[in-house]
Amino acid sequence: xxxxxxxxxxxxxxxxxxxxxxxxxxxxxxxxxxxxxxxxxxxxxxxxxxxxxxxxxxxxxxxxxxxxxxxxxxxxxxxxxxxxxxxxxxxxxxxxxxxxxxxxxxxxxx
Amino acid sequence: xxxxxxxxxxxxxxxxxxxxxxxxxxxxxxxxxxxxxxxxxxxxxxxxxxxxxxxxxxxxxxxxxxxxxxxxxxxxxxxxxxxxxxxxxxxxxxxxxxxxxxxxxxxxxxxxxxxx
Numbered sequence: 657x658x659x660x661x662x663x664x665x666x667x668x669x670x671x672x673x674x675x676x677x678x679x680x681x682x683x684x685x686x687x688x689x690x691x692x693x694x695x696x697x698x699x700x701x702x703x704x705x706x707x708x709x710x711x712x713x714x715x716x717x718x719x720x721x722x723x724x725x726x727x728x729x730x731x732x733x734x735x736x737x738x739x740x741x742x743x744x745x746x747x748x749x750x751x752x753x754x755x756x757x758x759x760x761x762x763x764x765x766x
Numbered sequence: 767x768x769x770x771x772x773x774x775x776x777x778x779x780x781x782x783x784x785x786x787x788x789x790x791x792x793x794x795x796x797x798x799x800x801x802x803x804x805x806x807x808x809x810x811x812x813x814x815x816x817x818x819x820x821x822x823x824x825x826x827x828x829x830x831x832x833x834x835x836x837x838x839x840x841x842x843x844x845x846x847x848x849x850x851x852x853x854x855x856x857x858x859x860x861x862x863x864x865x866x867x868x869x870x871x872x873x874x875x876x877x878x879x880x881x882x
Contacts, residue, residue, distance in 0.1 A: 690871075699770075700809070702871070702873075705870050759809075
């Protein structure tokens with residue numbers, strides 16, 4: 657089962673770009689890399705999902721190299737409201753069995 | 767469209783009691799997964815149901831059980847509650863794409879269970 661590794665915490669300032677990297681060495685062929693954002697006492701919120709190369713939506717970009725053993729979530733110009741825990745999760749036929757891991761606590765400072 | 771709805775939002779139970787939590791997925795989503803979140807253990811997968819059948823199961827004792835109805839609504843039951851069962855219980859719904867792959871999962875707000 658895919659195990660993910662992320663930095664425990666990161667600090668940034670408003671307006672900066674933040675890159676959070678996730679390692680998933682045992683990712684399965686059918687798994688998509690999915691990133692979530694969670695605020696205290698709320699359910700995780702879907703941010704972005706990708707399989708390979710680069711995916712971009714209105715809130716973030718996701719970079720996945722050819723070997724798919726890692727991925728990087730890029731948040732452009734963060735604001736104070738982006739302070740949250742960010743999780744990466746391989747999603748496929750074994751949805752959920754690859755646990756969320758500890759996530760990365762991002763703190764954005766003014 | 768309506769999101770994932772979990773009821774109740776908050777619950778206080780006594781040790782030894784049992785509890786049933788409910789989750790209504792997004793319309794059209796047939797996969798429902800349940801997670802337990804505690805400060806010490808993080809987000810842990812309990813089980814996943816698809817088309818009324820349990821498709822995946824995490825490493826939780828048999829006191830934790832679930833079921834899914836024909837309308838995709840799911841319930842989770844915990845019997846003989848212990849203090850350590852106090853947690854935020856989250857459910858997530860997702861579509862199942864061709865090949866049985868889950869698309870992105872959408873989470874509910876969770877049920878905060880406190881066992882005293």
